[in-house]
Amino acid sequence: MKEIIIRPKPKWQLVDLEEIWRYRELFFVFTWRDIKIRYRQTILGVVYVIFQPVVNMVIFTVFFGNLAKIPSGNLPYALFVLIGLVYWNFFSGALSRASDSMVSNESMIRKVYFPKIILPLSEIVTFLFDFVINFILLIIFAAVLGYYPNLWILIILPLSVILTSCTIAGVSLFLSSLNVKYRDVRNVLPFLIQIILFLTPVIYPLSIVSDRNKHIMALNPMTSVVETMRLAFQSNPVFNPILILISVFSALFFLYLGLWYFQKTERYFADIV
Amino acid sequence: MKSIIEVRQVYKKYRIGRILPYYTLRDKLAEFYRKPVNLFKKKKMNSDGLLADEFWALRDVSFEVYPGEAIGIIGRNGMGKSTLLKVLSRITPPTKGEVRLRGRVASLLEIGTGFQQELTGRENIFLNGAILGMKQKEIRNKFSEIVDFAEIEKFLDTPVKHYSSGMYTRLAFSIAAHLDPEILMVDEVLAVGDASFQKKCLGKMENTTWEGRTVIFVSHNMTAVKQLCAKCLLLENGKIIAFGQTAKIIHLYSRMTNDKKA
Numbered sequence: 345m346k347e348i349i350i351r352p353k354p355k356w357q358l359v360d361l362e363e364i365w366r367y368r369e370l371f372f373v374f375t376w377r378d379i380k381i382r383y384r385q386t387i388l389g390v391v392y393v394i395f396q397p398v399v400n401m402v403i404f405t406v407f408f409g410n411l412a413k414i415p416s417g418n419l420p421y422a423l424f425v426l427i428g429l430v431y432w433n434f435f436s437g438a439l440s441r442a443s444d445s446m447v448s449n450e451s452m453i454r455k456v457y458f459p460k461i462i463l464p465l466s467e468i469v470t471f472l473f474d475f476v477i478n479f480i481l482l483i484i485f486a487a488v489l490g491y492y493p494n495l496w497i498l499i500i501l502p503l504s505v506i507l508t509s510c511t512i513a514g515v516s517l518f519l520s521s522l523n524v525k526y527r528d529v530r531n532v533l534p535f536l537i538q539i540i541l542f543l544t545p546v547i548y549p550l551s552i553v554s555d556r557n558k559h560i561m562a563l564n565p566m567t568s569v570v571e572t573m574r575l576a577f578q579s580n581p582v583f584n585p586i587l588i589l590i591s592v593f594s595a596l597f598f599l600y601l602g603l604w605y606f607q608k609t610e611r612y613f614a615d616i617v
Numbered sequence: 618m619k620s621i622i623e624v625r626q627v628y629k630k631y632r633i634g635r636i637l638p639y640y641t642l643r644d645k646l647a648e649f650y651r652k653p654v655n656l657f658k659k660k661k662m663n664s665d666g667l668l669a670d671e672f673w674a675l676r677d678v679s680f681e682v683y684p685g686e687a688i689g690i691i692g693r694n695g696m697g698k699s700t701l702l703k704v705l706s707r708i709t710p711p712t713k714g715e716v717r718l719r720g721r722v723a724s725l726l727e728i729g730t731g732f733q734q735e736l737t738g739r740e741n742i743f744l745n746g747a748i749l750g751m752k753q754k755e756i757r758n759k760f761s762e763i764v765d766f767a768e769i770e771k772f773l774d775t776p777v778k779h780y781s782s783g784m785y786t787r788l789a790f791s792i793a794a795h796l797d798p799e800i801l802m803v804d805e806v807l808a809v810g811d812a813s814f815q816k817k818c819l820g821k822m823e824n825t826t827w828e829g830r831t832v833i834f835v836s837h838n839m840t841a842v843k844q845l846c847a848k849c850l851l852l853e854n855g856k857i858i859a860f861g862q863t864a865k866i867i868h869l870y871s872r873m874t875n876d877k878k879a
Contacts, residue, residue, distance in 0.1 A: 350718070
């Protein structure tokens with residue numbers, strides 16, 4: 345048995361992977377709890393998961409595609425926007441739940457010890473579960489319209505999921521610890537998410553943005569995620585490696601910032617939450 | 618023999634008057650707008666190394682516990698008992714000092730931590746067990762024991778929100794009682810349930826110590842402390858003022874409280 349030493353300041357470590365591994369069962373149980381609770385209270389169950397992107401897709405297609413005539417490259421607007429929405433739902437859902445996870449589990453934080461980082465991380469995994477369902481829906485929908493993904497999807501899909509997850513983890517770790525101290529975060533978050541929606545090419549293509557602004561927009565990793573996944577449904581995809589690289593570095597930066605701030609503050613959560 | 622818990626000169630600082638448990642950025646900004654200088658003024662500290670609104674919840678606490686011992690922590694309200702337990706169970710870090718734990722720890726500051734109203738009794742057993750540090754396999758092995766002890770077979774698949782408060786506490790305690798740690802830290806959780814269930818719990822806890830486990834027990838219930846613990850630790854204003862045989866310490870404590878009343 346390893347000796348546990350409790351000191352005012354522990355040895356500095358960005359993230360204690362070994363400890364997370366030791367608590368893997370709790371991680372699993374939290375994820376399973378969230379999935380269960382979410383599906384239990386809704387009569388529609390799994391249908392509810394696909395409900396949201398489908399309804400959004402219909403609305404966006406009518407208003408932005410048909411009425412505002414926003415271009416969608418060589419994909420039909422409905423498919424174009426659904427690709428964006430599938431990722432967007434993952435991103436916005438997981439981000440808002442994970443950012444709230446410290447406060448919504450405060451009774452537990454004040455009563456038991458466990459690595460708190462598993463709370464936001466398990467929320468992300470919970471939403472990943474929804475994402476998988478939605479992605480299957482997307483493939484089926486594309487096939488119905490006569491579009492099939494090319495082989496690039498085998499690389500784009502895992503990479504895009506990793507990039508999205510890193511971004512959510514970074515931002516939500518930062519916001520969840522900030523939320524413990526300043527409850528304003530809770531009120532600002534929905535607004536913030538709405539802004540990011542417009543800064544992500546979900547309802548419009550990146551091609552309508554000027555070249556310089558494209559690079560700025562790539563600082564939001566979701567830009568590359570959505571744009572690149574759309575290429576997976578085209579016959580002659582032309583990738584933009586610079587944009588992807590900017591997004592990868594940006595996601596890593598968010599992740600580092602989130603981990604750093606979280607580990608700096610987490611020990612005192614029980615005192616102020 | 619090497620001690621299993623070693624507490625060395627532990628201090629814990631808290632702030633008084635934080636009625637609001639959290640701050641809002643809005644308040645901070647408003648304060649800054651009114652008195653921008655305040656932010657840069659160096660705050661005055663007194664001789665104790667404290668700001669005006671701070672106090673020591675624990676002061677120079679040191680003691681050792683050896684494997685198999687059961688230690689009771691007693692003292693009046695607000696004297697640092699729960700803070701000590703929170704430091705020992707790693708919920709909050711000490712301001713100064715060091716604690717070493719040489720065994721698998723389970724702490725029960727509240728029974729039913731993390732219970733989910735929407736989930737059934739069965740699901741909550743797995744959830745709460747995991748939160749308290751049990752492996753899923755362990756829970757599966759002890760499942761029927763837990764259910765028997767809590768006397769809730771019939772309601773296993775009912776969401777706990779429909780439980781009576783008695784059933785709820787019985788289930789929560791039963792899970793806790795089947796923990797299998799080397800060090801068990803308990804805070805006042807026996808003040809629940811009816812008399813016969815309390816008796817059953819105490820019996821269960823006694824067994825726990827007999828099996829060579831180490832127990833730290835915080836309580837106001839002197840009968841329970843006497844029954845469980847051979848040694849006791851008396852806290853007053855965050856300091857240990859006595860540590861020794863339970864009977865003696867309880868005697869001292871009751872004299873102290875009587876003096877206060879007189």
